[in-house]
Amino acid sequence: MTTNEATTYPQSPRTKVNRRPDRIGYDVAAVHAVLDEGLVCHVGYPNQGAPLVLPTLYVRVGEDLYLHGSTGAGLMRFPDETLPICVTVTLTDGLVMARSWFNHSVNYRCVVVRGDATLVTDPDEKMAALTALVEHVALGRAADSRPPNRRELAATAVLRLPLREVSLKVRSGSSKDDDEDLGLPFWAGVIPVETVFGPPEPDSDLPVPGYVRDYRR
């Protein structure tokens, strides 16, 4: 596990932005908060000569992201020792309705992580990553379900992407209109967007565990 004593990620030529610098941040705690709240990332990687973007689960452990998949999955077939990927986690918080089309926007928090992924070969690190993945989906679930056997472990690949080239983009708050538009006869404001969970749909007669009944993130 990589650790990080710094409070901000360094800017790299690939994470620095020229547009809307007011919306970009590199704060380690804020990045962790988004990564820990999110559930599904979108990972981009080179495939047949062009980028391919797929959704998948992920988890942060210290200063590393872990993704898993079938050993037969395209993402896990590393043609070289490292694979240049981009992992993006987006939380959508609101639809911003301005008086002009142009100033319409979306409130969101988005972490972009770029870098070279490597396959995890150490069995202990792989098992720790899979445990963390299950716990990321539902805290308490790893101890309340069956861990992988040897066959299942062999069929599962895990990749690691260090949190080195990282940026956080945030838009929040109310609509922002040009002064000359404020008198237009159009409503303006924000429609909040939220992800909600449950009630659970059981495939079992056992009592519903607390971490399922009260699921939130």
Add this chain to the structure above:
Amino acid sequence: MTTNEATTYPQSPRTKVNRRPDRIGYDVAAVHAVLDEGLVCHVGYPNQGAPLVLPTLYVRVGEDLYLHGSTGAGLMRFPDETLPICVTVTLTDGLVMARSWFNHSVNYRCVVVRGDATLVTDPDEKMAALTALVEHVALGRAADSRPPNRRELAATAVLRLPLREVSLKVRSGSSKDDDEDLGLPFWAGVIPVETVFGPPEPDSDLPVPGYVRDYRR
């Protein structure tokens, strides 16, 4: 606008999958339904030698997707006439808790569109795409806010990606456990995931329009 008389998208070497073919489809109506329900896509494109994945709004018009952005945005700076991109729209429907870690899963619907994007240069097509974008965010909003002026139009770029290489991946329903795991003392089932909207946060004294008050998608 490209139209499509076929009921399924043809499989291409880049949209055919070898794993879990039971979860993959090419049905035009099902693809349209996901694209029309979704709000934010993740677009992947080559940037500084590696894929970059960013969230952005999009809209489907017939058999084309349109994305917009500032003319200064990286995605809109086409080094060549076409840009190889991937647009992915994911709707997360549930967390699937199986008795084994290995059989945990996510219920989702995901459309992946690959292809060569081009910048829209025709002013009528550009204006139609922007109108559709506003209407995709909130049906009825285009007529209830100020359209772009010449300066705003000049600052906005729109790209088109035809729906040619398209696939839809779906996982739905209950948890699927191995038979020998069914007796394990672990709860199994699905936690539904839903996106909810509102109540609106006004930045205006005008009455809240119906399409905002009753917002859903």
